[in-house]
Amino acid sequence: MEEWDEVEVPDNVKEIFVDMKNTxxxxxxxxxxxxxxxxxxxxEEVLELEEYLDVLNxxxxxxxxxxxxxxxxxxxxxxxxxxAHSIDEISNAAADLAKMVLEEKLHPLVTEVILExxxxxxKVVVSPESMLVGxxxxxxxxxxxTGVWVVAIRRGKRWLFDPDEDTKVMPGDIIIGRGTRTxxxxxxxxxxxxxxxxxxx
Amino acid sequence: MEEWDEVEVPDNVKEIFVDMKNTxxxxxxxxxxxxxxxxxxxxEEVLELEEYLDVLNxxxxxxxxxxxxxxxxxxxxxxxxxxAHSIDEISNAAADLAKMVLEEKLHPLVTEVILExxxxxxKVVVSPESMLVGxxxxxxxxxxxTGVWVVAIRRGKRWLFDPDEDTKVMPGDIIIGRGTRTxxxxxxxxxxxxxxxxxxx
Numbered sequence: 018m019e020e021w022d023e024v025e026v027p028d029n030v031k032e033i034f035v036d037m038k039n040t041x042x043x044x045x046x047x048x049x050x051x052x053x054x055x056x057x058x059x060x061e062e063v064l065e066l067e068e069y070l071d072v073l074n075x076x077x078x079x080x081x082x083x084x085x086x087x088x089x090x091x092x093x094x095x096x097x098x099x100x101a102h103s104i105d106e107i108s109n110a111a112a113d114l115a116k117m118v119l120e121e122k123l124h125p126l127v128t129e130v131i132l133e134x135x136x137x138x139x140k141v142v143v144s145p146e147s148m149l150v151g152x153x154x155x156x157x158x159x160x161x162x163t164g165v166w167v168v169a170i171r172r173g174k175r176w177l178f179d180p181d182e183d184t185k186v187m188p189g190d191i192i193i194g195r196g197t198r199t200x201x202x203x204x205x206x207x208x209x210x211x212x213x214x215x216x217x218x
Numbered sequence: 219m220e221e222w223d224e225v226e227v228p229d230n231v232k233e234i235f236v237d238m239k240n241t242x243x244x245x246x247x248x249x250x251x252x253x254x255x256x257x258x259x260x261x262e263e264v265l266e267l268e269e270y271l272d273v274l275n276x277x278x279x280x281x282x283x284x285x286x287x288x289x290x291x292x293x294x295x296x297x298x299x300x301x302a303h304s305i306d307e308i309s310n311a312a313a314d315l316a317k318m319v320l321e322e323k324l325h326p327l328v329t330e331v332i333l334e335x336x337x338x339x340x341k342v343v344v345s346p347e348s349m350l351v352g353x354x355x356x357x358x359x360x361x362x363x364t365g366v367w368v369v370a371i372r373r374g375k376r377w378l379f380d381p382d383e384d385t386k387v388m389p390g391d392i393i394i395g396r397g398t399r400t401x402x403x404x405x406x407x408x409x410x411x412x413x414x415x416x417x418x419x
Binding site for chain 2: 031034035038039045092093094095096097099100102103104106107109110111113114117122123124126127129130134136160161163164196197199
């Protein structure tokens with residue numbers, strides 16, 4: 018509980034709420050990545066994010082409740098608390114998956130299911146010849162241009178979780194991305210240097 | 219309970235499991251769409267999908283438990299049940315959101331949060347001049363080419379939820395899609411006929 022003061026929490030209710038939704042979605046992507054690649058480091062990140070999300074949820078509840086002035090306010094604020102609760106449930110589900118990775122008790126079927134879903138997770142290795150190298154994620158806008166959402170990047174022994182738009186892609190980077198199989202294959206060709214131009218160029 | 223026999227359930231454990239994951243993800247996208255556009259029909263679809271998912275979950279549990287032959291099997295099968303439980307929790311969260319839409323008790327902040335998330339939901343109207351018209355979703359591959367995931371299509375008074383790859387886009391269709399704001403704006407320009415060529419052509 019004492020640690021809570023150390024965590025930086027956004028200042029207003031809306032920002033806290035948006036941060037909660039983004040964090041929960043990142044947790045789901047990371048949890049599936051952890052399962053797929055049996056990566057305990059990713060699983061541990063999911064559990065850390067779960068703690069952060071609990072802090073956010075607490076702050077959101079306190080501030081929302083304080084802002085109710087009458088019965089009508091209170092009723093509508095309930096929908097905020099309900100959605101926050103739903104987001105929290107999603108994050109708990111992701112954390113449960115992460116714990117299974119740490120306990121090494123995964124049935125192969127769990128992996129297969131992630132691989133065969135409409136949206137799946139893939140690993141993309143960036144070759145030095147790729148046009149991705151040296152560009153920021155903002156400039157590349159991979160999500161619009163390839164349909165792949167960047168979940169994390171492995172650089173040497175380091176993980177960048179939820180890399181921001183100023184992150185530059187480096188040769189040898191391993192990008193963990195979410196998308197359809199077609200989208201992931203397309204990004205792989207760009208990362209290998211087989212496709213040399215991005216659609217928006 | 220009797221209704222269960224009428225629902226078509228995939229034949230093997232893996233297919234049931236994949237169907238569960240895809241259904242839960244569709245439910246989340248539809249729940250956010252229902253909130254954003256205050257569409258009760260979409261909210262009702264979410265609740266129907268929840269029932270379907272419960273049937274799938276039941277079949278998965280029965281078949282998984284039957285397949286355990288020894289202690290090691292049983293331990294690993296627990297991870298299947300755990301993941302199925304996580305998926306079910308996610309679907310329950312989506313259903314809770316859908317219920318709020320039906321009860322008309324939404325705080326405006328809930329809408330704002332969906333709009334301001336990294337991935338959001340958008341409505342795209344297809345003009346008769348758009349190059350999308352007359353093509354199948356398979357041929358368009360919007361997910362790879364624009365970064366937008368098609369959640370549902372409104373055609374006149376009818377909704378197509380989770381349209382399949384053979385669905386042809388028609389003039390006047392309203393596409394409900396999930397993606398970043400940039401991706402959704404890009405698809406809007408294609409749908410308006412301002413952008414005339416898809417990147418893969």
